[in-house]
Amino acid sequence: MHAFCASFPPIADENSRVLVLGSMPGAASLAANEYYAHPRNALWPILFALWELPPREAYAEKVSHALSHWVAIWDVAKTCYRKASSDASIQDVTINDFDALFLRCPKIHTIFFNGKLAESLFSRYALEAASSRARVLLPSTSPAYTMPLEQKTAAWGAVRRAAEE
16 A cells, blocks of 8 residues: 655755755655664765764754755655655655745755656656756665665765865
8 A cells, every 4th residue: 555655844054055855755764754764774874974974873963964064955756655665656746846945045056866766756847946957866875775885975975076066
């Protein structure tokens, strides 16, 4: 059975320079009310590693780290129906309001997609909102995507480079 899922507000502020987009928070994240809460998701360890810092456990410290390094985090889907955390089962998607986000955060110049589904959904439903912003597909941080962490981290180095521009 497909369950109704609703995304969270963005982690973003007026200083954000890059936006990392997922598709929709997974079951562990929805239950914890925190982005990337699954213990094996690599997003937070990668974001700390990019700035050569030890990872933090407290969600508030994770959010603070992202914002202090000009990284905004959100999802393409505002709502959808999905089986468990399966991106392949996402149906009946409504899209977040990217026009409003980019008005609130005008310094965002690069959009990074955390996996192919996020890129596909954005391209299908919200591409116009991207305007002239660069768009970059990154390997998913999901534990279901089995690329070694070192390779994921190397690819995600583009986030730091863009954030520091």
